[in-house]
Amino acid sequence: MDRDQKVALICGASGQDGSYLAKFLLGKGYVVWASSRDAQGASFSNWARLGIQPGQIKTLSMVPEDFRSVFMALRKSDPDEVYYLAGQSSVGLSFEQPAETIQSITLGTLNMLEACRMAERPVRLYQAGSSECFGDTLGEAANEATALKPSSPYAVAKASAYWLVENYRTAYNLYACTGILFNHESPLRPTRFVTQKIISTARRIASGSMEKLKLGRLDISRDWGWAPEYVEAMWLMLQQDVPEDYVIATGTTVTLQDFVAEVFLCLDLDWKDHVVVDAEFLRPTDLLVSRADPSKAERQLGWKARYKVADVVKRMLG
Template identity: 35%
Template sequence: MKRAIISGINGQDGSYMTEYLISIGYEVHGIIHGPGGYNEESVERPGSESPLFYHPCDTSDPGQLTKLIYDIIPDEIYHFESRGRMNVRYDMHEFSGDITGLSSLMVLESVRQSGVGCKFCQSSSCEIFGSTPPPQNELSPFRPHSPYACAKLMSHLSAVNYREAHGLFAASGILFNHESPRKGEIFVSRKITSAVARIRACEEKHLIVGDLKPQRDWGYAPEYMEMMWKIIDGDAPCDYVIGTGEAHTVGEFVEEAFSYAGLDWGEHVKIDPRYFRPTDSRGLRADYTKAKNELGWEPRIRFRELVRIMVDADMRALGLEPPGEGDRVLRERFPRIWWEIE
């Protein structure tokens, strides 16, 4: 049985990655933050037969990380830990750098120090492209526009450096926006769909958002995690851009979500300049040619379907009967659903 370590296991990506790996026969060890740091007695396990283990560990402490890796001897490490909240992106520069940037460096150095020879997969972000005109691919210039994006670039380049300088199997998935019902409501996609559900439930009257003009390449998170496994399963470490190749504005997301739920967005949406970003990547759209040719990547869920999946889930969470088109698409496109449907 293969073993994998996942940092950021409690986030959207980490939780889906966990479920996918377990579905294909892995033993999964998740890094969590807890008092006292890592030791053999601190391991948590949901059940006696479960292939999932939780390890309290401070990812800023290379000593703890090295011991953890040496004790588990993983075949693979998936690094998802980061902080992408708005106030962290723009106001807490040192925190963003420490958690998002330095943690990758610490994990990579711990892999090197442990000498276990495992594979490492870095979750990089399309935000590192910043103002580079779309479409963006693996050879596009990096022009990050926020402290978070700068920190993610540090993480990405750290993986490249350890691959080239130390011979580590360090690969990166440069993931464009990937969403799901597990996305936190601090992110605009989930903020929109959860507000739609609450408005339908008569719990709220308005959605307050910032700029509606930025364009993003929106995809469905579970299938991006399948690609992270394909990236690390290869014979040689490489970096791959993963996205849908389509760009849609935040305004389009708003309009699609409200219209799907039978609501007029013009009656419920208010613009607040306080939510505008000081600088923003106006146009992000993936050129996933390399991933398509080498890994067989082709997105099964497109923009409209993604929005409907998320609205269905948020309505169901409030006890409402959803339109159901998103649920139908999931059953149709994924005959073997390996994750828990929200």
């Protein structure tokens, strides 16, 4: 292998962020490896949607909860950079599958950190954090110094991974960092995510469907960004001289009702005629307001979100 080319291993490369990151790194001239629990049986359908051709990415099988599997994947790919995006990624689903969520995220992160520590060559590790770790900040904008108060199994798992990264960085001088990403969307989002559910249902209604869009609370507020922008921030974190954690967000927060209204407005519809609140979609706990201060990323990485909610909606609608 030509070591003039940087080598990256993306864990969780078939999902939204992993797919956009793979395309981004290929554009940077990287040799890209992608892990999946069953690489031979995985479809990697998102890659085709992004125009990634068969053979552009090297694939390997890796089970995050199995240290030997992680260690062997790292040895085979021999990367300069690892992007750990693997694990169960739905907050709602984490209430139904708490053990799988915590194991895949927390134990998987621990195994990768330990494998990187034992690697023969220095490896830089990015771990996908989440704004959910902050919990309810009472409307205050969260930054890198904000205390973590996770309020879902998913958030607990991500908070644990965050502290593991901090521990390995401090104890072993490992180049490891966490990107604390606020909500970021794209057409690659599965329909179990509320934004894609809204887009898909609204499209069907605009095409003549008589169905109703059923949602939980409409008063929750989130910072929604455009996913393809966020993968550049991941990459930038691993290009710095010193590893640090960063909040990645647009800095603009709107309610779910505002997001819904924007979608239906783009389709020349009044959302009030097509949306109903259904208790079935209420979670045991849910953050009311999620607000971000991404100024450190702009100051130190030179990264700033270009697209806000209205732009995200238009791009998701295509």
